[in-house]
Amino acid sequence: MAERINVLKTYKIFIGGKFPRTESGRFYQLNNRSKAIANVCLSSRKDLRNAVVAARGAFEKWSGSTAHNRSQILYRMAEMMEGRKDQFISELVLQGVDRKEAKVEVDLSIDRVIYFAGWADKINQVFGSVNPVATSHFNFSLMEPMGVVGLVAPEKSGLLGLVSSLCPILVSGNCAVVLASEKLPLCSITLAEVLATSDVPGGVVNILTGKKEEIMVHLAKHMDVNAIYLTDNLEHKKSVQEEAIQNLKRVVLGNQISWGDRTVENPYIITDFMETKTTWHPVEVISGTGSGY
């Protein structure tokens, strides 16, 4: 019997829950030890524009879903990742990661999704507050998602870095536009396939591959993006911060610790992408009830 020819996968981008090719038709070749392993979409600023429109469109529903529901959906994402473990590992290996390390990275990535899933319905219990104002008012502060967040994904950690920076954005109800790692983009598209089958609504996460430097500036300038998480590529810190000023985008900078470090698991990176909202409400005060306690 003749040898079976493998079917090769076309890596596409992820916008609004669909997998289009870049509108520009461009690609770049991904190599490992000078062997071509994939032709990856070289996204354009128009792809970015479409991704932001998709993210904005998804925001109302995603942020309006219950925290419990978002928690379940992120947990579902971990379940689906568990089923694709081998695929993630072989993709990491294909891109040059040592197999043993790849296995550790994938395990840790799944656990990390679960860690952040657990925060969805707890973040306001820990960071919300009731404020004892001195007038007759009930006053409370709650954390709310910001809106559309641009994530410039970690360059050197194709899966672990991606989920560790993406989940804290999503869990509170933000929608994300992700610029994937240039050198390690394969897992991001496979993660998109996970997202597409995990009850995460279309548009909540949008993933673009390509040259970050080309698109980043348009992300930083975009008037309908509320925040940017610049996980590395910190050489662009100044220009991103300057462009972000136009609509006072929040710029959150990565702290350059290893994505495998335990301290990456913390809630403060979630609140970095949240606003605090305080509500005042009158409390009728009656006197002389004499109601005995």
Add this chain to the structure above:
Amino acid sequence: MGAFISPKVDKVGIEDRVNRITKRSIKKEAKLEGLKMALNMVDLTTLEGMDTVNKVTQMCYKAQHLHDEFPGLPTVAAVCVYPNFVKIAVNALKDSPIKVASVATAFPSGHSSLDVKITDTKMAVDAGAHEVDMVISRGKFHMGDFGFVYDEIAAIKQACGTSVRLKVILETGELGNLDNVRLASDIAIAAGADFIKTSTGKIKPAATLPVTLVMLEAIKDHYYKTGIMVGMKPAGGISNSKLALQYLVMVKETLGVKWLDNHWFRFGASSLANDLLMQILKQSTGAYQSANYFSKD
């Protein structure tokens, strides 16, 4: 006209109640009975800019011959057309128990003078309409001119005379919230509406279960105070049998079984009738049905 004060409505509570109503499971004989009852409550409607004599005539024929292959079916309650087609419909239906309803009062926007609205109404009445479906002035309502809204309904009621029943369309999709739905219901009922109706069908959202519940509660409170029954007609957006049965459950559990009659409850719909027919046949034969076997007019 004194100020209108209506009871408050809590939307979350309304939705909880609706949720519970939709959980009712209607099976077997009760399902068949419910489907037939719903069919008998349909106001078969065509309100298009492109309506023609032929279209109206075809619809009137359909109203009398819903599905001749299956004997023992009830008829629909009424057909609903624009005033200029009333004569055609009355003529086509003269040997049947099916009523002719006509929209009037510058339907669907209601933007015209009272004189024009009365003329519009009289045109329908003179042509032989049994029922008039008027629209309220939503602009005036939002401006807080409730007296205007009330007076207009009262004037149209007068133009209808004693034998023509008046349905008052609140166009709830434009009223903004359930408190307004309740207030508009109370105004319409106080001004003499025989029926209150949710929608023209031209605005989304049209009829919904929460809005209908609020209107049914207004009818109930009026009954408690006066003993007078007012009818209810959700219109638009009710296209399948399951939803129609949920409306009937709501009527039954809110106003009781006396309202389960096409004298007091109607569905304004065009595609609902065929879905009910398909479900009735499914219920009787055990086989799921295909739309190809049910005439569309």
Add this chain to the structure above:
Amino acid sequence: MNKEIKPLKFSGKWDFDPAPESVDHISLKDQYGLFINGKFENPQTSNYFPSVNPANEEHLSMIAEAGEKDINAAVSAARKAFDGPWSKMSAKERGKYIFRIARLIQEKSRELAVIETLDGGKPIRESRDVDVPIAAAHFFYYAGWTDKLNYAFPNRDPKPVGVAGQVIPWNFPLMMAAWKIAPALATGNTVVLKPAETTSLTALKLAEIIQEADLPNGVVNIITGAGATGAGIVNHQDIDKIAFTGSTGVGKIIMKAIAGSNKKSTMELGGKAANIIFEDAPLDQAVEGVINGIYFNQGHVCCAGSRLFVQESVYDVVLRKLKDRIQSLILGNPLDKNTDIGAINSKEQLGTINKYLKIGQQEGADMFQLECPIPKKGFWCPPTLFTNVSQSHVIAKEEIFGPVLAIQTFRTIDEVITKANNTPFGLSAGVWTDKGSKIFNLTSQMRAGVVWANTYNKFDPTSPFGGYKESGHGREGGLHGLTPYLNF
């Protein structure tokens, strides 16, 4: 209000056909042992008692009665698991086990709902839509806490207490098991749990789920039996914490038994909640809330809104609406998807309720009930309300734990606050008004652990639940529900 007007009629036309939930997908054994150290064991007492369907008095299964030796075995299994694998496991891995339990409950949700309804008599609509989903959500919520405790209690280095002995009631069997087990496991404790003797089955199904989830042996032990078994757990020397839900009377006995020991405790006890309707309330929704507040689960709810206070100006219309709504309720086969009112949980409880119905009438209150056919077999009480009631009536003072509402009127907010607080209980309260500032006034004045405003009987894993005064101490649910299972 015109009282001459004919009442509305809710039956006699288009009455619904039976729509029973199917039971052929559930599996029940003829006999259940004790779940100790990961295995189902025969009781060393060799005694079994029957579990009966209260809706038709049919036999369901035989349940083992745990004696002293069994309790010892369960506690020692829990201790071994606590000292062994459970303490050594990372918080993250512990969490994954709890997530598994949540998921397995979701997967088997319909089976659990049907068994809950068969065993306890509650309508399938409630077991399907309330009990089972909340049970799953509780495990899911607390699973997420395991590796985050340091954020709940900063600078306090929280540590598990050890072995928790948990005794739960018959009104929400699976849900109560979840409320007890989930926070205990999340904080690293091990558990010996005893369900009520009339409703052991879903707890035993939960034991099977825990087995299927592959939890280390002994982390959860579920032993069955009546009061003596419960007392055995409470008095056991090697138990570090008691969590009890039940009557105030039994709660006091337990408190006495553990006084002077080092055992921590949480007590979730009885209630006689005030549900208050002001004249500016959305009345139809308030009436619906009153119905849900007192007739949910046949009134077998510690936080049931059993005392209704209506402002005098709207009393007539509220009463009329209430009576009409009661007439539209459907009483009957709990497995029927349309049933609103199921069976009373046991013959004994029906006796208690009937005793109070008699007392209410003897006290001169007017009784109104749903007029409906009552099934010949099983234990039934139609939804009931009493009018012409005052604070001094026994039916307004004592917890009936049945579908019985005592209605009083009031004139001013001061008066109603005084009356609402005029009770030794303090579990919950309800308030219905369109005015926000009045709500917050009420919530600050009520001496009750939970106050519902324009809603009633809402439960959520994130929300702390528990009482003031003789309704108990400690909270279950939410971040606060972690505290009782931790040492600092």
